[in-house]
Amino acid sequence: MGKYAIILVSALIFSMLTYSHALRNALFMSNSRTVQSFSQNQAHNISQSAAMMAITHLRNNENSTFLPTPDNTLYFPSQNGFEFWHDMHGEYNLELTNHGGSLLTLRSTGRFEDTIYRTEIGLLIGSSTWNPNFDQALHAENSIELGGNDYIGCVGANPCQVTLNSSLSNSVHLGSQSKIKIDADLFIGPGSDVNSVVVGNQNNVSGDIKVLSQTIKYEMPEFPDFTELSFLPGSSIYSTGMTLSPEDYDQRHIPEILMTSGNNTLIIDTGDQDRELRVGKLDLSGQNEIKIIGDGKLTIYVDYDVDMKGGSSINEGGNVNHFMLFYRGNQEVELYDETLDFGGNTHFNGNFFADKANVRLRGTAGIQGNVITGGSVLMSGNASAISRVIYAPEGTVETNGNVGIRGAVVSKSFKASGNTDLIFDPEFDADIPDLEMFGSGFDIAYWN
Numbered sequence: 001m002g003k004y005a006i007i008l009v010s011a012l013i014f015s016m017l018t019y020s021h022a023l024r025n026a027l028f029m030s031n032s033r034t035v036q037s038f039s040q041n042q043a044h045n046i047s048q049s050a051a052m053m054a055i056t057h058l059r060n061n062e063n064s065t066f067l068p069t070p071d072n073t074l075y076f077p078s079q080n081g082f083e084f085w086h087d088m089h090g091e092y093n094l095e096l097t098n099h100g101g102s103l104l105t106l107r108s109t110g111r112f113e114d115t116i117y118r119t120e121i122g123l124l125i126g127s128s129t130w131n132p133n134f135d136q137a138l139h140a141e142n143s144i145e146l147g148g149n150d151y152i153g154c155v156g157a158n159p160c161q162v163t164l165n166s167s168l169s170n171s172v173h174l175g176s177q178s179k180i181k182i183d184a185d186l187f188i189g190p191g192s193d194v195n196s197v198v199v200g201n202q203n204n205v206s207g208d209i210k211v212l213s214q215t216i217k218y219e220m221p222e223f224p225d226f227t228e229l230s231f232l233p234g235s236s237i238y239s240t241g242m243t244l245s246p247e248d249y250d251q252r253h254i255p256e257i258l259m260t261s262g263n264n265t266l267i268i269d270t271g272d273q274d275r276e277l278r279v280g281k282l283d284l285s286g287q288n289e290i291k292i293i294g295d296g297k298l299t300i301y302v303d304y305d306v307d308m309k310g311g312s313s314i315n316e317g318g319n320v321n322h323f324m325l326f327y328r329g330n331q332e333v334e335l336y337d338e339t340l341d342f343g344g345n346t347h348f349n350g351n352f353f354a355d356k357a358n359v360r361l362r363g364t365a366g367i368q369g370n371v372i373t374g375g376s377v378l379m380s381g382n383a384s385a386i387s388r389v390i391y392a393p394e395g396t397v398e399t400n401g402n403v404g405i406r407g408a409v410v411s412k413s414f415k416a417s418g419n420t421d422l423i424f425d426p427e428f429d430a431d432i433p434d435l436e437m438f439g440s441g442f443d444i445a446y447w448n
Contacts, residue, residue, distance in 0.1 A: 042090060043117035046110030050085070050092035051119050054106060058123070058442045066094070067125075070101040082111055101125060103445065122445035130221035130435040134389050134408040136161040137184055137424035139216060141393065143413045145173040146180045146204075150399075150416040153183035154424040160184035160207065165215040167192040174200030187212045218393040218410050220374055221435035223355040224326060226301040231278050239288070243267040246275055253278040259288035259312070270296030270322070281305040284312035292318050299324045308365075311345035320369045320430040323350030329357045339378070342367065351433045358395070361385065369430045377411075379403045388428045 054076075058064045068074035074096045077083045082091035090112040097105045104123040109116060137152050137160060138144070144164055146152075154160030162182055164171060167189030174180055178201065185207035188197045192211050202209065234252035237244075239259050246269065257279055259266060268277075268290060274297040282300070284290065285307045292298050292315045306327055308314075315323040325348075329338055339358040342348060346365040351372075358375040361367060361383035368386040371377060376395030379385070380403065387407035390397060397411040399420040406423050416422070 039112050039115035040117065042088070042112040043110040043115045046085060046088045046090045046092050046112060047108045047117045047119045048110070049088065050094060050110060051106055051108035051121055054094055054096070054108070055121070055123065055442060055444075058104075066096055067104070068096055068098045070098050073097040082109075088112075098125070104442070120448045122447075124443045124445050128437050128443070130437045131432065132218055132391075132410075134410070135426075136163050136408065137422060138409045138414055139163045139165075139218065139411070140414045141165050141412045142168075143171050143173075143415075145413075145415045146182075147173075147175050147177075147417040148419060149177070149179040150418070150420040150422075151181045151183065152422045153181070156426060160424065161187060163187045163212065163216055164197075165189050165212070167197060169196045170199050172198040172200075174198065174202065174204045176201050178204065180204045181206065183207070185210060190214055218391075219437065220393060221353075221372070221433075221437055223328070223353065223374070224301070226278055226326065226328070227303075229276070229278065229301075231276075237266065239264050239266040241265055243269060245269055246271050246273070249277045250275045253280075255280045256283070257281070258283045259290075260286050262286040262288065262310070265289045265291055267291045267293060268298060270294030270298050272296060275299070277301070279303070281307075283307040284314070285310045287311040288313075289316065290314045291316075292323055297322045297324065299326070301326045301328070303328050304330065306340050308346045308348065309341050309343040313347040313349070315349040316347045318349055320350055323369075324433060325350060325352050327352070327354040327357060329355055338375075342383075351430065353433065353435070370433055372433070372435075379405070386428075388430045388432060 054066045057066050076094040082093050084091050090110060093109040095107040099105065102125055104125050106121045106123060108119045137154055143166060152162060160183065162184050164187065172188065182205045186205045186209045188194065188209065188211060190212050194209050198209060231251050231253040234249065234254040236256040236258065237254060241264055244267065249268065254277065260283055270292065272295045276299045278301040280303045282302050283305065287310050289312065302325065327340065339360050340354060342361045342365040344363050344365065348367045349369060351370045352367065354373040354375060356374040358378065359371060359373050360378040362380045364382045366384045370388050370391065371385060372391045374394055375392065377390055377392050377397045380400045382402045384404040385407065389408045389410060390405065392411045394412055396413045396415060397409050398415045399418065401418045403418065403420045405421065406425055407428065408424050409422060
């Protein structure tokens with residue numbers, strides 16, 4: 001082999017060795033960048049997921065452990081410690097600071113092996129307004145059962161709808177009588193088999209029977225804790241025909257208003273401002289009347305008893321939006337059976353919100369205004385309700401007799417028998433009460 005050939009071969013070998021070394025370095029650097037990128041992404045995912053976990057807990061739990069008291073900081077699991085997250089194969093740390101009860105800063109740190117990623121989020125503390133959408137005649141979570149000559153329809157609503165979240169068998173009972181009528185489209189739970197869910201004569205549904213694309217969620221608004229209101233003490237009222245001026249009752253706690261003998265009128269003057277009154281017991285069991293005058297709204301908070309079984313009335317003929325009654329009821333046990341009985345020829349003209357108690361209307365009793373309760377609503381006889389909504393998403397709305405409802409119904413279950421007429425009318429004088437939803441007010445102000 002000549003010397004030039006030897007030189008050429010040597011140069012070729014050197015080039016191959018150099019290229020091989022460079023290739024190994026490039027592959028090593030590429031693998032290092034891939035590992036580093038994966039670690040950064042995983043730390044980022046842990047940080048973001050831990051933050052969302054904390055926000056979800058804040059929004060869904062009234063006494064969330066992730067909410068420190070105003071002007072304090074909370075660490076989870078500790079100031080310098082990390083909580084191992086098995087599913088994410090890494091660790092996280094949360095730091096939450098409450099700035100004066102209005103802004104919550106959440107610093108979430110995700111760690112994967114030796115890589116750390118931090119996220120900072122600002123959350124506005126507080127409740128948001130309860131403003132559900134009522135665009136159907138009836139919504140039920142679990143079941144709808146009709147019997148007798150019951151009718152559900154709409155006035156001026158296009159299209160008219162009845163909705164049900166359940167997709168379980170036999171969730172809708174239409175009965176066999178042709179007089180039963182859902183004069184609307186019927187929507188049942190996602191993934192439903194119509195013939196399994198809807199039993200009885202499907203021809204009793206004048207519209208189409210369809211399947212929801214997703215369930216409809218209705219939540220209870222927050223019941224106000226009026227036991228913390230700083231009301232001045234007042235004297236009990238045994239009315240024999242008297243008028244209360246604002247200075248007699250506004251911002252006061254009156255132990256009892258007792259009107260048990262018949263034909264008495266208690267006039268409450270609001271003047272030109274909104275007024276608040278807290279009452280331990282409100283008893284109108286005789287044929288008595290509370291009349292509200294003035295341009296302001298009256299809100300009455302009742303602690304433990306409302307009795308309107310006689311032919312009594314509150315705000316009859318007055319402005320529905322000028323009266324709101326909150327009923328707290330028995331708070332000693334978490335679940336109890338307490339029923340507020342509106343009987344006889346009782347008339348209630350205003351908005352009513354019971355924390356947990358059942359509400360019963362019987363005889364010729366009537367309510368005009370919104371009915372909201374954490375319990376159930378029972379209507380019988382010739383009872384009637386003219387309401388933007390009867391709202392009992394955690395209970396049953398049951399009717400029996402010649403019951404008339406003009407408005408929307410939201411319930412866990414709906415059961416009608418006799419001659420119930422449920423007619424949805426979107427045009428009402430009663431406004432939706434100004435209530436709040438706990439937790440959903442943790443709105444995101446910024447996310448870095």
